[in-house]
Amino acid sequence: MILANLAPGQVGVVKRLAGGWGMVSRLAAFGFTPDAKVEMVQNFGRGPIIVMVRGTRIALGRGEAQKIIVSPIVEGGE
Amino acid sequence: MAEHLITVALAGQPNVGKSTLFNLLTGLNQHVGNWPGKTIERKMGTCHFNGHTLEIVDLPGTYSLTANSLEERIARDYIIKEKPDVVVAIVNAASLERNLYLVAELLPLPVPVIVALNMVDVAESEGMKVEPHVLEAALGVPVVPMVATKGQGVRPLLEEIDRLVEGEVDYLPNRPQIREDHLEVVEEIESLVNPYVPEPYPRRWVALKLLEGDAEITEMIRERMKEDTWQEVHAILHQHEDAVVAVASGRYDWIARMIRAALIRPKVGQISLTHRLDRWTTHPFWGILILLGIVGFIFWLTYAVGAPLQGWLDTVVVGGAADLANAALSGAPDWLTSLVVDGIIGGVGTVLTFLPILIIFFASFGFVEDVGYMARAAYVMDRFMHLMGLHGKSFLPLFLGFGCNVPSVMGARIVESPRARLLTILLAPLMPCTARMAVLAFLTPIFFGAAAPLVSWGMVGLSLVVLALSGIVFNKVLFRGERVAFIMELPLYHIPDWRTIGLLILQRSRAFLARAGTIILVVSVIIWALSALPTGDIDTSFLATIGHLLEPVGRLMGQSWRMMVALLTSVVAKENAIATLGVLFGAGEEEAQLATILSQTLTPTAALAFLVVQMLFVPCVATVATVKQETNSWRWTGFSVAYLLVISFVAGILVYQIAGFVG
Incomplete structure (x- = not known):
């Protein structure tokens, strides 16, 4: 699933980055690399979102958050 | 030693x-x-x-x-x-x-x-x-x-x-190693490009950057290689197109090893101050309210502290200097007194009176940025701003344009993307600044009576609509709709550092005085010369001649040459428009008398058109000078001036013609 679809409080693991070189390279530098854990902090279903990745809060446009493919971690089933 | x-x-x-x-x-x-x-x-x-x-x-x-x-x-x-x-x-x-x-x-x-x-x-x-x-x-x-x-x-x-x-420590860094699965490729690329890597670039580094797909390094090596050898490198790179993520992952793997023993993380479930504050400041509704509150406070500061200071500088310092000069030049010819008092001291005064407002804005800006709030403001405004191809970060600089366009243009520095920064600078002069509002506040009651507030709000609304439309058009035409990626760190809130804010104020003000100040002074003197030469009477001056030349355009908007001259002098400082009209209509300093004359000579339709033009017209010279300073380009500065000139005249003509038609 895509990062943009995680609900607040949900944690996902980055699987893959889609998009052009510039975008992918920026996302990767910010810490969105495969196996990184991303926690959704704020997501109102539209507009930008806030996530926590590698100990930093990052605001992402919805478009950018749709380029990050994650697999959600089920509560307690890590 | x-x-x-x-x-x-x-x-x-x-x-x-x-x-x-x-x-x-x-x-x-x-x-x-x-x-x-x-x-x-x-x-x-x-x-x-x-x-x-x-x-x-x-x-x-x-x-x-x-x-x-x-x-x-x-x-x-x-x-x-x-x-x-x-x-x-x-x-x-x-x-x-x-x-x-x-x-x-x-x-x-x-x-x-x-x-x-x-x-x-x-x-x-x-x-x-x-x-x-x-x-x-x-x-x-x-x-x-x-x-x-x-x-x-x-x-x-x-x-x-x-x-x-001094060489007293052995410098033995534990450099990040290239991951096993990429080591072979990097070595292969390195051996291929080896003879082509210019000094002083490290070869291994160049090979890794090529693998990462770094555009600049790729271009550099490609230019130096023969086509067939480049093809060989290109084929390898093509096979490893996704390496950019793998290389970044490799760096984070290295980081994980570095911090494993050094970092003790907080207990799970510990809610930090930042997290608590962010619940409010980044909320789509409360966040915007908080932002408006902060902006409101900055404006309050401007009016409560800045405006009186400005007035004091104007009457005591500038007025005092003018009195001194008048006394010192009592025996000198009139033109010389006028040059010194109206031209030079007037020009310096304009520059000087900008300072209190600028300092307040720079201080507020520095504070908001240093405390970590700026990113939150950008976040809540992003959804609106990106309709115009702008980053959320453009909001605060643009919005401060309500006070004065100069800090607006300078504040565009916080926008990282050069394209979005330029767009912000181009749009900033369309924000109705306090000086324009002063002209609006003087003219609307004369012509529109009880409807004056409505007309004023309409003018502000019009400016904002033109700003938004210009943003959309610039973004489509000039920048081909290229979207600004929105990835931004939300830093932890922290106590601001006063020294950093203080130095920021000092540097920005100094930059304004040094670069914009000189241009303002020169233009003030030129406008003075145009209004005083050749006869010393503004009615027969060069400025009046230019006004007469502009009359055909003016007529389309219902404006006499006097109104066109008022527009021209508004370039020195927007509020000059009123003073010029006072002189041209022989009303002197008496605002009430000017009001009476204006209401007799100008129809409400023409007045409406004049207001439209003055809201959208070329900004004051301080703003233009700052645009030059910040874009570092005469071309973009020229474009900005020309664009506003055209848009204001077109809007003025449209309003006059349509309003005349409707009656």
Whole structure:
């Protein structure tokens, strides 16, 4: 699933980055690399979102958050 | 000990307290300019320690060293080509993992690195603890813990720089290794490009950047290689197109090993102050209310403190200087007195009276930025701003344009993307500033009676609509709709550093006085000359001639030559429009008398058209000069002026014709 679809409080693991070189390279530098854990902090279903990745809060446009493919971690089933 | 110059480059990601450290090291011994040929600020300064003179170079804040942005190119070009003696990599202890990414990119470069572990206090308040010695042992480079805002750790840092330069420490960095699965490819690329890598680029680094798909390095090597050898390299790169993510992952794997023992993370479930504040400040509804509250407070400050100060400067300082000059020149010819009093002192006065408002805006701006709030403001406004192709960060600078367009244009510096920054600068003059509002407030009651507030609001609304439409059009036409990626760190809130804010105010004000100030003075004198020459009477002056020349255009909008002259003089300062009309209609300083004359000579339709034009017209010379200063381009400055000239006249004509038609 895509990062943009995680609900607040949900944690996902980055699987893959889609998009052009510039975008992918920026996302990767910010810490969105495969196996990184991303926690959704704020997501109102539209507009930008806030996530926590590698100990930093990052605001992402919805478009950018749709380029990050994650697999959600089920509560307690890590 | 022989005196020799040691160059120290400060590198760091944004929000690590880099400026604070820079200011702490250099104090007032700093020079602010631009990087050669770029519009990005370059700060350099000197610092004396232990018999050495250190030249401190503040590199632009960057997240990585891949050619994603101009800042990143500048930072890495400087390190590779200028080879500073030491690079101090400032990292924020509270987001160590992400911050060490830049260190992972710095270590492979042939320059010794010292890690300044800043904001140790912020990290602790977030429940994190970093062991500097453990980190030092892991990285193999000196690590100096610091709290730059309290001045802690500066001396140890300088001592460490000293020891490194004197060769008293073995510099054996634990450089990030290229991952097994890529080592072979990197070696293969390296052997292919080896003879083509120009000095002083490290070959292994070039090979890795090629693998990462770095546009600048790819271009550099391609230009130097023969087509067929390049094809060979290109084929390998093509096979590993996704390597950029793998290389970044490799760096984070290295970071994970570096911090494993050094970092103690907070307990799960601990809710930090930042988290609590963010629930409100980033909320789509409350967040906007808070933002409006803050902006409202800044405006209140402007009116409560700035405006009286401005008035005081105008009457006491400028008026005093004019009185003195009048007295001193009592025997001199009239034209000379007029040149000094109206031209020069008037011009200087204009520059001077800008200062209180600018200082208030720069201070508010610096505060909001330094405390960590700016990113939140950008976040809540992003959804609206990106309709115009703008980043959320453009909101605050643009909105402050309601007060004055000058800080608006200067504030565009916080927007990282050069394209979005330019767009912000081009749109800023369309914000109705206080001086325009003053003209509006004077003219609307004369013509529209009870409907005056409605007309005023309509004018403000019109300006904003034109601004939004211009944004959409510029974005589509000039920038082909290219969207600005919105990825932004939300830093932890922290206590602002007053020294950093103070120096920011000082530098920005100085830049305004030095560059914009001279242009304002020159233009003021020119406009004075046009209004005084050749006869000394404005009615028969060159300015009047120009007004007559413009009359055919004016007639389309229902404007007489006098109104056109008023528009022209409004370029010196917007409120001049009223004073000029006073002179031209022979009403002098008597505003009531001017009101009566205006209401007799101008129809409400023509008045409406005049208001429209003056709202959208070429901004005051201070703004134009600042546009030049910030874009560093006469072309864009010219474009901005021409665009506003055309748009204001077109809007004026449309309004006059349509209103006339409707009746």
